[in-house]
Amino acid sequence: MYEPILDALRRGAAAEALSAARAAVAANPQDATAHRLLATAHRMDGDRDAALAAVDAALALTPDDASLHVERAGLLLGGRQLDDAQAALAQAVGLDPNQFPAYVIQGQLALARGDLAEADRVAKLAGRIAPEHPQVAAIEGMVTLRRGDADRALAILSHAAQQAPDDATVRNALGFAYIAKGHFAFAEQTFRKQLETQPEAAALRGLVVDLVRRQGRYAEAADEAATLLEGNPSPGMQRIVGELELQAGRTERALPALKAAFAAMPRDRRTLEALLEAWRRTNDAEDARTTLDAALAAHPLEDALWRARLVAEPFAGEGALAVVERWMEAQPDSIPALQARATIHDAAGETERADEIAYEIVALQPGHSQAELRIIDVLLRTQPDAAVARVRDLIERSQDPEARRMLKQLLGRCLDVAGDFAAAAASWAEVHADVADQRLPLPPLTAAIGELPPLQPLPENAPGVLLLWGPPGSLVERIGITFDLPGSQLRTDRYSMRPPADPLQRYGTAQELLDGRLDGQFLVNQWRAALPAREVHDGQIFDWLVTWDNALLHALRPHLPEAMLLLAVRDPRDMLLSWLAFGSPQRFAFESPTVAARWLAAALVQIADLHEHDWFPHRLLKLDDLVDDPAAMAAAVGAALDTTAPAPATLGPVQFAPGHWRTYAAPLAEAFALLTPVAVRLGYPEN
Structure with missing residues (x-):
């Protein structure tokens, strides 16, 4: 009696299967198998609810049929009724502990919930049945x-x-x-391959689109995403298509999709950013103005739209000023609008008016960081003592430990301008002591390096290797800024969250070389082996080291003679002061200026020894008069390396002038006394 139903199901003839199954149920309402086949026919026909009702009817007749409970769980999963599906599976396993499909579905459910322990447990149970x-x-x-x-x-x-x-x-x-x-x-x-069996699975096709994009085939990804747009013309999909068209360089095709997405989602930042980029490429400022003005008419309180509208005007011109006036009329207390107005005043040379706006901002939002910094900068030029008082007040009101530390660092610089050098040094020392447990310990330095192996001849056609190092406070990072250009061989990854895993990154490497625990050839081989992961494939590298120890010469002299070492220094007393006041890229910990000075002196003694004995090819670059002059820095570094480098636009915040350490001779006397002997060795005056 079941053959007509089964035959129709095999052929995929849902209507025939339904008709035959309904007839079988009508002929024998107590036949659980007939109800089960009816459920299968309903599922083939796409009617999940009717299929679930038929399975429930079968279960009412045979409640102990574990396989029916598994089937019911599958239907519930299809309707995203996860808890009910889990209960049905538990019942199936309770009735038949060998019900393999139930364990598989339970494992998949556990994965969907993120319960890895449960998924692992269920997989082990299923593995006992079918390993x-x-x-x-x-x-x-x-x-x-x-x-x-x-x-x-x-x-x-x-x-x-x-x-x-x-x-x-x-x-x-x-x-x-x-x-x-x-x-x-x-x-x-x-x-x-999955899509071949699930051609209507939009999420799966979207995943394929993203994979094509991640391989850099943007035009192909955009074309494939366009097919998704036909079945799902949602604003989100329109934005995705527009972004892909932009990545493919097809801006004219991107604009309609992005404008459609923007019309539906004017508050969506991602859509707005993509649309701004499309307008920038087409240079169609008029379309940008028209589109954004229409959006602002409906959403006048949306700051992001006002910022975008400013982009469509020449910077700080009359048009931009008119937009800001409209913005402030719509939102009189908008801080972003006030900031935009201040930018326009600055561009016009109206600095005093921009300074006044900073006071307006902090009146609306006390503690606003950018405005407060501007006010403090104004006070430092006119009333240094008032700047000190203002920073101290901000420290008292701040509840954020990190913000308090930054403010204490700033307080030190304000005290420096105000002439209270002892208090400035104390403020900086307190900051470093506060964060000592959050930073790297000072690297150990070897006391003696023993007899060095011979320096081997320069190999023929060896790739250029430049090793850069400077102690904290040397401002070696400004050499890095000078060479941090597209296509440069400079590698700054030793200071990143994912540094290279080679011996030059490890503490203790120098001592291991001296003790014989580490072979010099092995060190160099390990360093070379890590280069491809650092995107260095030809052996040429400008490697900025985290630390230096002359004991490394036991490896470099015999096994890397083609390397050149570039060492950056300044007057050691200025270096210590800069380290205290401005920090350093290495972020080493120290509990007091004296501790820092003792380590810095030992590190500089090693530099002086290497330089005086010429133990390795190197250049000693004194940066004292260069750190605030991009052109002079580029010229000096280029001359040291017999190359040329374009001067960067800036090297960073202005530092203390050379010799500023003398104003701290009293509060930092003990620390400076430790540094004076090596300062003299490096060619700096004793006092």
Whole structure:
């Protein structure tokens, strides 16, 4: 009696299957199998609710049928009724502990909830029933991937895919493993296979679009996204298409999609930024004005729209001033509007009017950082004592520890201008003591380096290697700024969140070389092996080191003789003062100026020894008169390296003038006494 139903189901004839199943149920309402087949026919017809009702009717007749509970869970999952599905699966497992599909679905549900421990537990239970089943491997692989082991996850899922190449669950998991490893082409191929069986899956197609984009095939990604737009003309999809068209360089095609998205989502920052870029490329300021004015008429309180409207006017011209006047008329107390007005005054040379606006801003928002800094800068020029009082008041009112530390650093500079040098030094010392437990310890320095191996001859055709170092306060970072250009070989990654994993990054390397625990050839090999990960493929590198120790010469003299060492110094007393007042890229910890001076003196003694004995090819660059002059800095560094470098626009905040340390001779007497001998060795006056 079931054959007509089964035959129709095999052929995909949903209407025939429904008719035959309804007839079977009508003929025998107590037949659970007939109700179950009716549920299957409804599901094929796309009527999930009717299918669920038919399964419930079958369960009413055979409540202990575990497989029916699994089927019911599948229908509930399709309707995103996750809790009910979980309950149905639990009931199935309770009735039949060997109900393998129930464990698989439970594992997938646990993954969806982010409960990795539960997914792992359920996968182990399923593995006892079918240890080699690819769907068990799919869960294990996804758990492993979520726990951060992409390599092992990829191995598990690749093996499962070989066993079951057409299993959608396995293929889906494998695709995400490829993404985690950055194998976007393989991931794209995997998800495209998935699309062959799920052509209507918009989310899956969107994932493929993103994978194409991540491979740099922007035009192809835009074309594929356009097909998604046909079925989903939502503002979000229009924005995505517009962004992809921009990345593909097809601005004229991007504009209609972005303007449609903007019309529906005028408050969406991402859409607005993309649209501004499209207008910039087409140089269509008139279209920008018209579109943004229409949006502002409906949303006059949206600061982002006003800022965008300013972009459509010549900087600080009459048109920009008129826009700001309209903005302030719509929002008299808008701080961004006041800031824009101050910018226009500054551009026109009306500094005093811009300064007055800073006071207006802090009246509206006490403690506003940019306005307060401007006011303090004004007071430093006219009333230094008032600047000190204002910063102290801000410190008292601040509740944020990081903000308080920054203000104490600023207080020191205000006290310096006011002439209270002892209080300035104390304020800076307090800041460094406060953060000592949050910073790197001072690197250990070797006391003696023993007999150095011979310096080997320069190898033929060796790639250029430049090693840069300067102690804290030397302002070596300004050499870095000078060479931080597109295409430059300078690598600043030792100061990043992901530094290279080579021996030159480790504390203790110098002592290990002296003790014989580390071989010099091995050190250089490890350094070279890390270069490709630093995007250095030809061996040429300008490597900015975190620290230096002359013991490293035990490795460099015999195994890297082609290197050149560029060492930056200033008067050691000025270096210590700068380290205290302005900090350094190394962010080393010290509890007091004396502790810092003792370490700095030892580091500089090593530089003096290397320079006096010429132990390694090097250039000693004194930066005292260069640190605030970009052109002079570029010229001096270029001369030292026999090259040329364009002068950067700026080198950073203005530093103390050379010799400013003398004003701190009394409060920092103990620290300066430690530095004076090496200062004299480096050619600086004793007093």
